[in-house]
Amino acid sequence: MSGKPVLHYANIRGRMEPIRWLLAAAGVEFEERILKTKDDLQKLRTDGCLLFQQVPMVEIDGMKMVQTRAILNYIAGKYNLYGKDLKERALIDMYVEGLADLFELIMYHEFKPANEKEKDLANIMDKATNRYLPVFEKVLKDHGHDFLVGNKLSKADVSLLENILGLEELKPDALAKFPLLQSFKARMSNIPSIKKFLQPGSAKKPLIQEKDIPSVIAIFH
Amino acid sequence: MAAKPVLYYFDGRGKMESIRWLLAAAGVEFEEVFLETREQYEKLLQSGVLMFQQVPMVEIDGMKLVQTRAILNYIAGKYNLYGKDLKERALIDMYVGGTDDLMGFLLSFPFLSAEDKVKQCAFVVQKATSRYFPAYEKVLKDHGQDFLVGNRLSWADIHLLEAILMLEEKKSDALSGFPLLQAFKKRISSIPTIKKFLAPGSKRKPISDDKYVETVRRVLRMYYDVKPN
Numbered sequence: 001m002s003g004k005p006v007l008h009y010a011n012i013r014g015r016m017e018p019i020r021w022l023l024a025a026a027g028v029e030f031e032e033r034i035l036k037t038k039d040d041l042q043k044l045r046t047d048g049c050l051l052f053q054q055v056p057m058v059e060i061d062g063m064k065m066v067q068t069r070a071i072l073n074y075i076a077g078k079y080n081l082y083g084k085d086l087k088e089r090a091l092i093d094m095y096v097e098g099l100a101d102l103f104e105l106i107m108y109h110e111f112k113p114a115n116e117k118e119k120d121l122a123n124i125m126d127k128a129t130n131r132y133l134p135v136f137e138k139v140l141k142d143h144g145h146d147f148l149v150g151n152k153l154s155k156a157d158v159s160l161l162e163n164i165l166g167l168e169e170l171k172p173d174a175l176a177k178f179p180l181l182q183s184f185k186a187r188m189s190n191i192p193s194i195k196k197f198l199q200p201g202s203a204k205k206p207l208i209q210e211k212d213i214p215s216v217i218a219i220f221h
Numbered sequence: 222m223a224a225k226p227v228l229y230y231f232d233g234r235g236k237m238e239s240i241r242w243l244l245a246a247a248g249v250e251f252e253e254v255f256l257e258t259r260e261q262y263e264k265l266l267q268s269g270v271l272m273f274q275q276v277p278m279v280e281i282d283g284m285k286l287v288q289t290r291a292i293l294n295y296i297a298g299k300y301n302l303y304g305k306d307l308k309e310r311a312l313i314d315m316y317v318g319g320t321d322d323l324m325g326f327l328l329s330f331p332f333l334s335a336e337d338k339v340k341q342c343a344f345v346v347q348k349a350t351s352r353y354f355p356a357y358e359k360v361l362k363d364h365g366q367d368f369l370v371g372n373r374l375s376w377a378d379i380h381l382l383e384a385i386l387m388l389e390e391k392k393s394d395a396l397s398g399f400p401l402l403q404a405f406k407k408r409i410s411s412i413p414t415i416k417k418f419l420a421p422g423s424k425r426k427p428i429s430d431d432k433y434v435e436t437v438r439r440v441l442r443m444y445y446d447v448k449p450n
Contacts, residue, residue: 051315051319051356052318052319052322052352052353052356053352061308063308063311065311065315066315066318067314067315067318067319068318069290069314069318070311070314070315070317070318073310073311073314074307074310074311074314077307077310078307086295086298086299087282087284089294089295089298090284090286090291090294090295093288093290093291093294093295094272094286094287094288094291096291097288097289097290097291098272098273098287098288101273131273131274132273135272135273
């Protein structure tokens with residue numbers, strides 16, 4: 001028995017990707033049980049493994065955790081990526097929750113039908129460049145530190161990097177107007193555990209291929 | 222001097238209601254600034270106090286907190302309603318995640334057409350009785366304790382009570398078949414701070430009506446064409 005966390009999800013980024021990112025950034029090795037069919041999901045349900053009949057589910061420290069935020073909060077708390085006190089946690093939570101709203105748009109974009117993709121992308125980039133990225137550029141500018149909160153790596157930094165890279169996959173010049181975010185991205189990408197995750201062969205999932213979308217949707221619906 | 226928290230939102234439930242519940246349950250008095258006009262909202266936007274240009278926003282302990290979950294996490298942590306360690310926090314976060322998803326299905330409700338309201342009501346009741354209530358009934362059954370986590374009042378209990386009452390507003394016998402949740406409801410409702418919040422004259426908001434919908438649309442210039450789940 002390895003004691004490594006075990007991640008239960010489909011073979012896509014979806015709602016599990018932020019969890020893969022955070023574990024990887026924390027230097028924690030994990031295993032994955034990939035759901036391929038609806039039957040795989042049903043089995044987890046009938047075995048009583050899923051508190052609300054949903055994945056993501058992560059087996060960790062004797063618990064079968066569900067609810068993405070709960071899992072991320074636990075990992076962040078355990079591996080000291082959640083600030084040093086309540087006020088730092090409040091800042092981290094604010095940043096992460098804002099980024100989660102952006103992430104939701106990016107996540108669903110993969111599954112939009114071809115005729116809706118262009119409009120959807122325009123909406124994502126509008127929100128990114130006018131609502132979200134300026135906030136984080138300003139945070140970095142105001143305190144001049146390398147990390148968003150408390151001069152130390154936290155789950156907020158990991159989430160920001162994940163979302164920046166997600167945006168750049170959609171539009172390579174997404175960071176054109178944000179010089180501090182550009183250097184943030186370079187710095188963060190060089191952190192050894194993160195650098196490793198960004199290399200081929202890591203647990204980081206690629207964007208879904210169009211041919212695979214129907215089989216993934218079939219698992220969940 | 223400890224100033225009271227100030228809540229910036231509409232005069233209605235929406236995403237602020239869970240925050241009102243938690244503050245009230247913690248025995249914390251608060252003030253409210255209600256958004257009523259577009260100009261008021263634009264002034265707030267220009268003043269830079271809304272980090273992502275959105276409400277809820279709560280001024281508390283020198284911070285202007287936004288993002289509902291961030292605000293709730295902070296209040297729960299500050300007032301010892303977030304468990305005693307990481308593992309209890311994990312359980313609380315899981316349970317709150319469920320009730321948040323459930324109550325989330327009701328957020329759009331006031332904005333729906335009469336026909337869509339019927340559909341959404343059936344949808345939410347079905348989710349509550351087949352997915353969420355059974356989960357919490359089982360938690361209470363398995364440990365036999367009065368509270369969901371750690372044998373002690375936590376944010377999870379307050380959030381569950383809020384969800385139960387919202388469901389009962391849609392279907393008065395929503396808890397039939399869940400005897401432990403019925404007893405839980407009575408028990409948590411009689412906690413003095415919560416009992417006070419449930420009594421008339423408190424800051425608890427009524428079910429959102431057309432006036433609320435009108436105000437939100439006017440102020441935000443959004444939510445004109447909301448679809449059911």
